[in-house]
Amino acid sequence: MNYELYYWPTIQGRGEFVRLVLEEAGARYRDVARESGKGAGVAALMRFLHSRNIERPPFAPPFLKAGRLVIGQTANILQFLGSRHGLAPQDEGGRLWTHELQLTMADFLGEIHDTHHPVAAGLYYEDQKKEARRRAADFLKNRGPKFLGYFEQVLARNARGERYLAGAKLTYADLSMFQIMAGLNYAFPRAMAKAARKYRRLVALHGRVRERPRIAAYLASPRRIAFNEDGIFRHYPELDAR
Amino acid sequence: MNYELYYWPTIQGRGEFVRLVLEEAGARYRDVARESGKGAGVAALMRFLHSRNIERPPFAPPFLKAGRLVIGQTANILQFLGSRHGLAPQDEGGRLWTHELQLTMADFLGEIHDTHHPVAAGLYYEDQKKEARRRAADFLKNRGPKFLGYFEQVLARNARGERYLAGAKLTYADLSMFQIMAGLNYAFPRAMAKAARKYRRLVALHGRVRERPRIAAYLASPRRIAFNEDGIFRHYPELDAR
Numbered sequence: 264m265n266y267e268l269y270y271w272p273t274i275q276g277r278g279e280f281v282r283l284v285l286e287e288a289g290a291r292y293r294d295v296a297r298e299s300g301k302g303a304g305v306a307a308l309m310r311f312l313h314s315r316n317i318e319r320p321p322f323a324p325p326f327l328k329a330g331r332l333v334i335g336q337t338a339n340i341l342q343f344l345g346s347r348h349g350l351a352p353q354d355e356g357g358r359l360w361t362h363e364l365q366l367t368m369a370d371f372l373g374e375i376h377d378t379h380h381p382v383a384a385g386l387y388y389e390d391q392k393k394e395a396r397r398r399a400a401d402f403l404k405n406r407g408p409k410f411l412g413y414f415e416q417v418l419a420r421n422a423r424g425e426r427y428l429a430g431a432k433l434t435y436a437d438l439s440m441f442q443i444m445a446g447l448n449y450a451f452p453r454a455m456a457k458a459a460r461k462y463r464r465l466v467a468l469h470g471r472v473r474e475r476p477r478i479a480a481y482l483a484s485p486r487r488i489a490f491n492e493d494g495i496f497r498h499y500p501e502l503d504a505r
Numbered sequence: 506m507n508y509e510l511y512y513w514p515t516i517q518g519r520g521e522f523v524r525l526v527l528e529e530a531g532a533r534y535r536d537v538a539r540e541s542g543k544g545a546g547v548a549a550l551m552r553f554l555h556s557r558n559i560e561r562p563p564f565a566p567p568f569l570k571a572g573r574l575v576i577g578q579t580a581n582i583l584q585f586l587g588s589r590h591g592l593a594p595q596d597e598g599g600r601l602w603t604h605e606l607q608l609t610m611a612d613f614l615g616e617i618h619d620t621h622h623p624v625a626a627g628l629y630y631e632d633q634k635k636e637a638r639r640r641a642a643d644f645l646k647n648r649g650p651k652f653l654g655y656f657e658q659v660l661a662r663n664a665r666g667e668r669y670l671a672g673a674k675l676t677y678a679d680l681s682m683f684q685i686m687a688g689l690n691y692a693f694p695r696a697m698a699k700a701a702r703k704y705r706r707l708v709a710l711h712g713r714v715r716e717r718p719r720i721a722a723y724l725a726s727p728r729r730i731a732f733n734e735d736g737i738f739r740h741y742p743e744l745d746a747r
Contacts (some may be wrong), residue, residue: 308515319659320603331598334601334605336604336605336608338608339604342604343601357713359574360561360583361562362578363563363577363578363581364626366580367564369698370564373612377619377623381619381636381640382640383640385648386643394623394624394639397633397636401624401625401628405627406627413562417562420561421560
């Protein structure tokens, strides 16, 4: 199976969660909007979003073409890829639990995004800086620790050991948790450094995933886009802890 | 199968999306936190959230007990119930599409919630009223029409007819869309009245679901909690259109 991923070409964003799964799976895929030429580039992505002929239009990138299927919504794509590539448990309870964790990460990600865009995604950061300071302060004090503390507990309570979130093997949820930790380290380096000892299992998970051969190779390749201030995780020092 | 739903007893909130599916399915369920006595009430819910013995703790309500399974995250619960009770397509493409729509509704719902809580879910509305006015104005002008216009298009493009979002039969996504339309009508009556003709298929879907025998009976019963200003959909006249 050759996959086609459609996502904005200059940011990690939500597409990165899909890229990490494709890379760890060793899957063959095209990152369509990052290619140039006919049928590629952002134009190909936009054509797909705006075409009136598509019966099941995605609301937004990322979306994945897999043969005749077109699959949108990050967690939905990961659930699909996870079961196809051995990156999800096989039993029903394990599958549901992994997806539950992924959806909680999606909620977390929305709150992380809103630290710099509390008023409107369509406005510039500069136009909502004051509101962003208030929201980021609450995030660092309350919401961030609530989510991170939760995932730390999930690792601690895993009956199959604290190496992975669900069961004894790596799942797509671990890859996503890696990305969230990497992103938080980028966006809030002071707050994360201060809090590191509270989340030692998450810190270890981040390190463990980063060193997996395929992930390490990916991170060192030009396929990995650097974090930047157009993505979900943005480093604005004024929003970080003092 | 007897289900046990755990959700806050005084609001519709995210639990309502689960209640609607259980009601339409004619499933037997307990709404645990709304009952009183031993092993019931909010205490039972809190015990579950805070117990250190639960290997797979939900992050937040709603969660559903189904035999030995405990399932958290609304969209995850609906995917599970939908396939068990004939409220989701059976083919892989249809199942993925229905879940994709549900996850887009989850995103929409987060943005609806944030119209009255743009700074912090933990603060009172009164403490973020100014920010809420800005966010609600952007929501009514941009984000609301973007989401509603999308779902209207999904109905229009459905090759099996515009009665339902996915395929020729009712799915859990239609029940959720009903709830979102009902909630928006409650929260933003002026804006929704003005926009009604733009979303005639969604308005018709809302009416169609409301009149299904089991849903109509549920809505008329004391099991349906009224909308109120502690839920996701809140009627603050100052946030509605003029």
